[in-house]
Amino acid sequence: MALHVEHLSARYGRIEVCRDVSFTAADGEFLVVLGPNGAGKSTLLGALAGTVAGGGDIGIAGRMLQRTSARQRARMGLALVPEGRRNLFSPLTVEENLQLGLRLLPAAERAAMQASLHSMFPILSERARQTAGLLSGGEQQMLAIAVAIARRPSVLLLDEPSQGLAPVILDRLVEVISALRAIGLIVVLAEQNHRFAARLADRYVVLQGGDIVGSGPGAELADQERAADALLSRPPLH
Amino acid sequence: MIEYVIRGLINGAVYGILALPMSLLFATAGTVDFAIGAYALIAAAVATSVAGTLGLVAGVLSALLASAVMAGIFALLKRSGEEGIRVALASFGLSVAIASIVLLIWGTQPFVRPTFSRMLEIGGLRINPQGLINVAISVGLVALTYYLLRATSLGRMMRAAAANPVGAELAAIPVLGVQCGTILAGGLLGGLAGLLILHSAGLDFTASLSLTFIGFAAAIIFGIQTPLRSLFGGLAMGVVEALSAGFTSGMVTSMIPSAFMLVVLMTGLLGSNRFAGDRP
Numbered sequence: 293m294a295l296h297v298e299h300l301s302a303r304y305g306r307i308e309v310c311r312d313v314s315f316t317a318a319d320g321e322f323l324v325v326l327g328p329n330g331a332g333k334s335t336l337l338g339a340l341a342g343t344v345a346g347g348g349d350i351g352i353a354g355r356m357l358q359r360t361s362a363r364q365r366a367r368m369g370l371a372l373v374p375e376g377r378r379n380l381f382s383p384l385t386v387e388e389n390l391q392l393g394l395r396l397l398p399a400a401e402r403a404a405m406q407a408s409l410h411s412m413f414p415i416l417s418e419r420a421r422q423t424a425g426l427l428s429g430g431e432q433q434m435l436a437i438a439v440a441i442a443r444r445p446s447v448l449l450l451d452e453p454s455q456g457l458a459p460v461i462l463d464r465l466v467e468v469i470s471a472l473r474a475i476g477l478i479v480v481l482a483e484q485n486h487r488f489a490a491r492l493a494d495r496y497v498v499l500q501g502g503d504i505v506g507s508g509p510g511a512e513l514a515d516q517e518r519a520a521d522a523l524l525s526r527p528p529l530h
Numbered sequence: 531m532i533e534y535v536i537r538g539l540i541n542g543a544v545y546g547i548l549a550l551p552m553s554l555l556f557a558t559a560g561t562v563d564f565a566i567g568a569y570a571l572i573a574a575a576v577a578t579s580v581a582g583t584l585g586l587v588a589g590v591l592s593a594l595l596a597s598a599v600m601a602g603i604f605a606l607l608k609r610s611g612e613e614g615i616r617v618a619l620a621s622f623g624l625s626v627a628i629a630s631i632v633l634l635i636w637g638t639q640p641f642v643r644p645t646f647s648r649m650l651e652i653g654g655l656r657i658n659p660q661g662l663i664n665v666a667i668s669v670g671l672v673a674l675t676y677y678l679l680r681a682t683s684l685g686r687m688m689r690a691a692a693a694n695p696v697g698a699e700l701a702a703i704p705v706l707g708v709q710c711g712t713i714l715a716g717g718l719l720g721g722l723a724g725l726l727i728l729h730s731a732g733l734d735f736t737a738s739l740s741l742t743f744i745g746f747a748a749a750i751i752f753g754i755q756t757p758l759r760s761l762f763g764g765l766a767m768g769v770v771e772a773l774s775a776g777f778t779s780g781m782v783t784s785m786i787p788s789a790f791m792l793v794v795l796m797t798g799l800l801g802s803n804r805f806a807g808d809r810p
Contacts (some may be wrong), residue, residue: 343696366702379697381690388686392701395683439701 294318295447295478300348302332302339302502309335310346310502317447317478317495322469324489324510325482327499333482334375336499337449340480341365341372352446367396371445375452377436382425386416386435389424393442405442412471413438430461437468447478454488466491490514533655534776535769540661541731542768543668547723548745549760550675551716556754557692559709561614564621565600567741568628569593569720574641574728575632575735589728590721597717600624601710608706629738642732660730667726671719672761679757688712744771747791767791 295317302310310332317323327333338344342362350357357365373379381389390409394402410417413434419427424435433453440448450469454462469492472479483489489496493510548566555563570593577589603620645663649656679685691698691705698705723741727733733741748767752759767787774786 341700343700362696362699363702363704366700372700374697374700378694379700381693381697383693384686384689388689391683392686392690392703396702443702 294353295480296349296351297340298349300336300339300346300350302335302344302346304335304344308502309344310339310499313348313499313502313504315497315504315507317480319478320473320476322473322479322481322492322494322510324493324496324513325480325499326484326486326489326496326513327482328484331484331499332502333484333499334451335502337372337374337451337480337482340447340449341370343372343374366443366445369446370449371440371443371447372449373436373440373451373453375455377432379439380424380432380436382423384424385421386424386427387420389435389439390416390442393439396443401444405444409438409442412468430457430464433457433461433465434468441472441475441477444475445477447480448472450479450481452482452484454483454485462488486513531773531776534772536655536657537661538769538772539765540657540665540768541772542748542765543661543665543761544723544726544730544764545744545748545767546668546761546764547671547719547726548741549748549764550671550757551712551719552745552749553754553757553760554675554688555709555712555716556749558688558712559604559617560692561604561617562621562746563597563600563713563716564618564739564742564746565596565625565628566716566720566745567738567743568625569596569717570724570727570741571632571733571735571738572596572628573721573724574733575636577725577728578641578643579636586725589725590718593721593724594714594717596624596628597714597720600717601713604713605706605710608709625738625742629735632738633735636735638734640732640734641728643728644732645729658730660726664726664730667722668761668764671722672758675757684708744787747787751791751794 297316298314300310300313301308313336315323325333325336335344339346340350342357342360342365348358352369355368357368357370360368381392384392390406394405397405415431416435416438419431424432427435437448437450437453453465453469457465466488469479469481479492481489481492490510490513493513495510496508496513497504498506548570551566552562555561573589573593576592577585579585580588600621603624604617607616607620644660646659650659650662677685679689687698687703688708690701691703691708695705724733727737727741744767745764748763749760751763751766767790770790771787774783778786
């Protein structure tokens with residue numbers, strides 16, 4: 293089930309944003325892509341999910357994903373929660389958003405997954421009939437993650453989930469994302485909030501100007517100075 | 531006066547059917563199919579050439595075929611990155627082409643096939659029974675559409691594709707397929723509307739654009755995003771048209787429905803065409 297990314301490039305028209313990015317992630321591993329604003333984190337995740345044009349090789353459990361559309365990649369086990377929760381459908385209710393995620397599962401498995409989601413995100417049960425656009429930012433983030441994992445992907449791509457959320461909500465978000473370890477999901481988390489990332493990372497890579505310039509074990513991120521070095525574009529860590 | 535209002539409501543119910551696919555397509559693809567009236571015309575023309583119930587089937591199939599051409603044009607334009615106004619202009623061109631084909635094959639003859647020879651007398655009012663059938667079918671179609679959108683997986687996918695096309699791709703929703711399917715649904719509904727008109731007031735080759743216009747007007751006056759409002763828009767346009775025909779004459783008669791639509795849109799009194807629902 294491992295994720296292999298080799299020589300990935302990503303571009304908007306003629307402007308190349310990411311160049312020759314390579315990394316791997318093992319089953320159940322949480323990999324943090326750390327970098328400042330404009331480093332190319334969202335573009336990298338977009339290229340992996342198929343919403344941004346790019347080249348290079350992407351493989352999940354040996355199945356190659358290049359030259360497939362975002363829709364095909366979603367069916368092949370990649371799920372992206374974009375920055376700003378843009379995978380949600382704001383005029384639809386919470387339950388309708390969840391149903392759109394669940395529909396890709398075999399019919400016999402939907403009820404069990406739905407029950408599991410409601411137990412993992414109890415707030416979503418309370419808000420089931422509420423329009424997604426009317427949820428708070430934290431609730432929307434929970435829903436965005438729930439919708440993405442509803443179809444039981446093998447790789448979850450999270451783009452700055454901490455953005456704009458209060459510290460108390462971040463604690464809950466860490467709990468929720470940590471709970472995903474239990475289902476063996478590979479999580480690739482793009483973040484610039486290194487304190488938040490440090491609570492989740494098994495391993496990290498540092499992205500600057502579209503290139504990977506460093507990497508290390510997640511425990512290193514707890515070292516505030518090293519993380520700050522990475523974000524402030526100081527010399528690479530390794 | 532009451533007679534005009536009732537006559538208007540009966541005509542307006544059919545306009546509601548024409549407005550329904552306009553509303554659906556705008557919601558799912560952000561564009562308008564101006565060939566809706568042409569689907570009605572081709573269905574009516576084909577149905578007059580084939581006898582019996584088979585004529586109705588042939589009429590609807592011809593409208594579906596015409597809308598399949600439109601769906602193909604839409605898909606080609608979308609693949610080349612062209613959307614919105616170019617799709618609308620292409621549909622306008624298709625509408626003119628269909629009207630020309632009808633003129634070429636059937637000439638200027640009107641298409642009319644009244645189902646009933648006697649009128650019903652209800653409370654002193656003379657009503658064509660076909661009108662009541664038209665109203666029942668319109669209400670049934672709107673109810674069916676409402677059910678489809680709210681209670682089925684396909685309906686959720688249509689609404690999702692409308693609200694957030696990129697998010698829909700990420701959720702593995704076939705956005706292009708949903709949009710092309712909506713154009714085909716427009717062919718089906720337009721064809722049905724054409725058959726209802728064929729069996730009531732009748733139409734000729736010039737009706738294509740006027741039916742499109744009145745369907746478009748009905749779709750937008752109460753807010754183009756909601757199919758239920760399309761029916762009310764159709765009823766309102768029907769009543770205004772019937773009242774203007776009853777109480778005015780000449781150019782004024784044809785001008786009043788357009789003026790009504792403009793006044794409603796400019797004042798914004800009767801609804802909004804924006805999508806509501808996001809947290810402020």
